[in-house]
Amino acid sequence: MGVHARPAAQIVKIASKYKSDVYISKNGREINGKSIMGVMMLAAEMGSELLFKIQGEDEEQAMAALVELVNNKFYEE
Template identity: 40%
Template sequence: MEKTFKITAQEGLHARPSAILVNAVGAFTSTMEIVHNDRAVNLKSIMSVMTLGVKTGDVVTIRVQGDDAEQALAKITEVLTQENVAIEA
């Protein structure tokens, strides 16, 4: 499963937004990736997410695979939108 988001946070996906996202997905067993400019990294690793250098206005794709993928993607969507980090693209 995958979903695309446009980053709206003024600081992009830097420390605070990355931490919020990574903390929200830690309990899920599914494999998760965030893709930006054809580069995919582990969504469960704050350092990996931050290395992407995602800025305000950039578009990212979240890919989730596993038994709880649907719930995980719903949680990711909820966190990104409620915390004003991103909107669905």
């Protein structure tokens, strides 16, 4: 039905697959990308530019997966 897009859940699910720390910021506010509560708080802010900061042993894979998620519009049907 796609009424309630679930991008927040998608981000968290993917971020949690990786060992690296994932931080997302918007309007200068930064949250842990593995926390759904954090991502929801971020989503409550106006604006649509997200900055991903990823650090750790599998940072490249994690970044690639998140970029793919965003580019695929969160795999919405």
